Amino acid sequence: xxxxxxxxxxxxxxxxxxxxxxxxxxxxxxxxxxxxxxxxxxxxxxxxxxxxxxxxxxxxxxxxxxxxxxxxxxxxxxxxxxxxxxxxxxxxxxxxxxxxxxxxxxxxxxxxxxxxxxxxxxxxxxxxxxxxxxxxxxxxxxxxxxxxxxxxxxxxxxxxxxxxxxxxxxxxxxxxxxxxxxxxxxxxxxxxxxxxxxxxxxxxxxxxxxxxxxxxxxxxxxxxxxxxxxxxxxxxxxxxxxxxxxxxxxxxxxxxxxxxxxxxxxxxxxxxxxxxxxxxxxxxxxxxxxxxxxxxxxxxxxxxxxxxxxxxxxxxxxxxxxxxxxxxxxxxxxxxxxxxxxxxxxxxxxxxxxxxxxxxxxxxxxxxxxxxxxxxxxxxxxxxxxxxxxxxxxxxxxxxxxxxxxxxxxxxxxxxxxxxxxxxxxxxxxxxxxxxxxxxxxxxxxxxxxxxxxxxxxxxxxxxxxxxxxxxxxxxxxxxxxxxxxxxxxxxxxxxxxxxxxxxx
Amino acid sequence: xxxxxxxxxxxxxxxxxxxxxxxxxxxxxxxxxxxxxxxxxxxxxxxxxxxxxxxxxxxxxxxxxxxxxxxxxxxxxxxxxxxxxxxxxxxxxxxxxxxxxxxxxxxxxxxxxxxxxxxxxxxxxxxxxxxxxxxxxxxxxxxxxxxxxxxxxxxxxxxxxxxxx
Numbered sequence: 001x002x003x004x005x006x007x008x009x010x011x012x013x014x015x016x017x018x019x020x021x022x023x024x025x026x027x028x029x030x031x032x033x034x035x036x037x038x039x040x041x042x043x044x045x046x047x048x049x050x051x052x053x054x055x056x057x058x059x060x061x062x063x064x065x066x067x068x069x070x071x072x073x074x075x076x077x078x079x080x081x082x083x084x085x086x087x088x089x090x091x092x093x094x095x096x097x098x099x100x101x102x103x104x105x106x107x108x109x110x111x112x113x114x115x116x117x118x119x120x121x122x123x124x125x126x127x128x129x130x131x132x133x134x135x136x137x138x139x140x141x142x143x144x145x146x147x148x149x150x151x152x153x154x155x156x157x158x159x160x161x162x163x164x165x166x167x168x169x170x171x172x173x174x175x176x177x178x179x180x181x182x183x184x185x186x187x188x189x190x191x192x193x194x195x196x197x198x199x200x201x202x203x204x205x206x207x208x209x210x211x212x213x214x215x216x217x218x219x220x221x222x223x224x225x226x227x228x229x230x231x232x233x234x235x236x237x238x239x240x241x242x243x244x245x246x247x248x249x250x251x252x253x254x255x256x257x258x259x260x261x262x263x264x265x266x267x268x269x270x271x272x273x274x275x276x277x278x279x280x281x282x283x284x285x286x287x288x289x290x291x292x293x294x295x296x297x298x299x300x301x302x303x304x305x306x307x308x309x310x311x312x313x314x315x316x317x318x319x320x321x322x323x324x325x326x327x328x329x330x331x332x333x334x335x336x337x338x339x340x341x342x343x344x345x346x347x348x349x350x351x352x353x354x355x356x357x358x359x360x361x362x363x364x365x366x367x368x369x370x371x372x373x374x375x376x377x378x379x380x381x382x383x384x385x386x387x388x389x390x391x392x393x394x395x396x397x398x399x400x401x402x403x404x405x406x407x408x409x410x411x412x413x414x415x416x417x418x419x420x421x422x423x424x425x426x427x428x429x430x431x432x433x434x435x436x437x438x439x440x441x442x443x444x445x446x447x448x449x450x451x452x453x454x455x456x457x458x459x460x461x462x463x464x465x466x467x468x469x470x471x472x473x474x475x476x477x478x479x480x481x482x483x484x485x486x487x488x489x490x491x492x493x494x495x496x497x498x499x500x501x502x503x504x505x
Numbered sequence: 506x507x508x509x510x511x512x513x514x515x516x517x518x519x520x521x522x523x524x525x526x527x528x529x530x531x532x533x534x535x536x537x538x539x540x541x542x543x544x545x546x547x548x549x550x551x552x553x554x555x556x557x558x559x560x561x562x563x564x565x566x567x568x569x570x571x572x573x574x575x576x577x578x579x580x581x582x583x584x585x586x587x588x589x590x591x592x593x594x595x596x597x598x599x600x601x602x603x604x605x606x607x608x609x610x611x612x613x614x615x616x617x618x619x620x621x622x623x624x625x626x627x628x629x630x631x632x633x634x635x636x637x638x639x640x641x642x643x644x645x646x647x648x649x650x651x652x653x654x655x656x657x658x659x660x661x662x663x664x665x666x667x668x669x670x
Contacts, residue, residue, distance in 0.1 A: 054649055167560045171517055174554035178524055178547050185531060185543035192531050193524065193547050217595065224591055225584050393623030394633070397615050400595060404602075404611065405641060409651050414603055421599050425592055432579065433513045451546045458540025465540075 003133055010360025014368055019062055022055065023365060026063040027373045028380070030070020035384050036395060037078045040087025041071035041315065042332045043219050046211040047399060049339050050406035057343035058358045062365040064339060065319070068332055069121065069369045072275070072315045073377045076113035076308055077384045080106060081234050089275040089311040092283040096296060096303030101234040103299050110381055111246040112301050113308045116257060118374040120309030123261035124268075124316035125366045132352075132363065135324040139349035144460070145468050147326075148453035149477035151446050153484070154271040154327050155439070160484030161270065163277070164436040172430075176440040179205050180447025187455055200415030207338040207445045209407060209416050213423025214437050215331075216403035220396045221428040235385060243378075249301055256286040256306040264310035268317025271442060274330040275314035282310030316366060322347060323359065326449065331438040334445040342410070507565055509579035514562040521555035524548075591622065606655035608638045 013019065033044035044067045052060035075090030080097035093113060100109040142150070158169050182193040183204030194201040250257075260282035267278035286306035287296045296303045318329030319336075326348030328334035340347050345355065352359050407420040431437055461467035469475045525548050532542030533549070541549075598614035605613075612634040619630040645651045647669050655662060 167557045170557040174550045178550040181547040188543045193527050221588050397618040463538045463540050
């Protein structure tokens with residue numbers, strides 16, 4: 001009941017004219033960013049974040065959350081119309097969305113994707129509302145030892161569940177954490193890693209600099225490489241008759257949609273997993289539980305609906321640990337977290353006590369963002385078809401200029417702009433060589449918390465390292481972290497044993 | 506692909522050693538009753554990075570890994586030219602910014618990108634090159650009060666400052 005009262009207060013914040021306006025702007029921008037092949041929510045948020053100083057923090061986070069949401073909807077548009085996923089989260093949508101478009105059912109597929117996104121988003125927001133307060137209450141019992149253990153757990157999920165090369169994942173986590181230590185030592189205040197006394201490094205490396213470099217400039221360089229040919233856009237016509245027909249069809253897919261929503265929400269909460277695997281898993285599940293699995297991949301609408309509910313639910317799910325624990329569930333939420341820190345807010349359980357207006361305003365804005373996104377999405381489909389024909393070079397030049405100026409604006413130092421260029425080129429090369437970038441960004445954001453909680457615990461316990469396993473909660477987290485960390489080793493041993501047995505047979 | 510994989514792994518190893526060297530300015534060991542010293546986190550994390558990158562480097566010489574990595578080249582000629590020219594132009598623009606100012610360097614970059622690299626028409630190129638600085642000025646300088654670097658062009662802006670501030 002208390003939750004409902006708080007949510008009602010939240011709506012009082014988010015339903016102000018200004019915040020509704022912000023949601024509409026954010027969702028529309030997000031839809032376009034998401035619909036552009038190559039650009040997803042993380043790129044959109046990274047590029048727009050420096051521009052948010054113009055509004056108060058509560059509206060800024062609503063704007064970014066709306067972009068995040070809009071991008072999740074928009075990703076499906078280019079998956080269906082171009083056959084190129086708008087973002088990695090919409091990869092699974094191409095499997096059946098593209099065939100549907102080729103059969104002349106592009107309108108139907110787009111309506112299905114929008115409706116499914118709405119349902120996935122809404123179910124996830126309801127789950128979010130239910131879980132947020134209890135989880136924040138639990139997190140209030142956390143001391144520095146638990147905080148450290150939880151961050152460690154977040155990183156080990158990348159090693160155990162990330163699906164990327166284990167060694168490369170470890171390199172990226174260590175690199176991100178090492179970069180986060182640049183600047184002044186948290187405890188003694190002495191400068192470290194300032195590389196021959198370069199003054200620009202005294203204030204550390206901002207997460208924003210890394211994010212704009214990697215997700216702005218690096219992404220554009222990557223896109224220049226991949227978009228050599230001009231893809232053809234499938235035209236889509238929408239009418240109320242089609243809307244009615246598709247809603248009738250969607251009504252038969254509740255099983256896939258509710259499965260996708262729950263799966264997406266919980267998978268989205270895990271730092272290493274997030275929306276992309278959630279969408280792929282939901283697709284796989286819809287296919288394996290279907291009566292007609294052979295029709296998947298050939299234009300089955302259920303193959304559009306399942307991943308779209310899951311990726312939207314996951315994007316909401318990943319906000320939950322960010323807001324309640326201060327541990328982001330995805331690179332995009334890591335940027336949101338960094339943004340909040342920049343605006344002077346500390347994400348985590350105390351936020352629920354100190355800034356209830358902010359927290360519940362944000363949560364309630366997710367409801368409004370969802371409604372706005374589905375309506376704007378359906379209304380703007382003709383415009384998307386037009387926008388997708390825009391030459392990529394035009395978009396790239398604007399994005400690159402925004403990256404430079406946006407990188408300069410927060411600190412007003414050219415030092416940061418030089419770093420952005422460096423990170424951009426390095427990020428492009430690393431990505432090309434299959435190094436995962438999400439753990440790098442997450443590590444830079446979480447690094448200070450990890451080091452601070454580790455050293456605070458030890459100072460509090462007079463250097464007793466066993467303090468981390470003497471407290472039940474932190475011991476549990478560390479145990480889980482160990483399991484995730486050793487998971488690839490178990491897998492390796494199992495496959496090599498199997499390989500060793502085959503010749504003997 | 507294999508050469509690129511090795512080069513990147515080797516560069517990361519070199520970077521780790523560089524980081525470790527710089528981290529030793531502060532104590533990297535265990536301070537009694539306090540836990541790790543100020544340099545310990547960067548030092549040992551870089552050491553982990555060195556080991557993991559070393560693992561990638563050594564692995565690339567193993568036979569079964571070579572089989573899977575051999576297919577596909579890291580760069581082909583057209584890719585490297587287009588990506589390198591954009592990266593080069595971008596870096597040139599950034600380096601020129603403190604001297605020429607953002608309002609000259611950025612439109613110049615856009616002009617190069619749209620006209621010479623993208624091959625777009627004059628109308629599109631000029632309209633984007635001319636409207637972008639105007640937007641930047643009103644958004645950053647007038648609304649946010651963030652002054653972009655102007656370099657030699659600073660005196661040109663005095664009348665504008667007088668009008669808007």
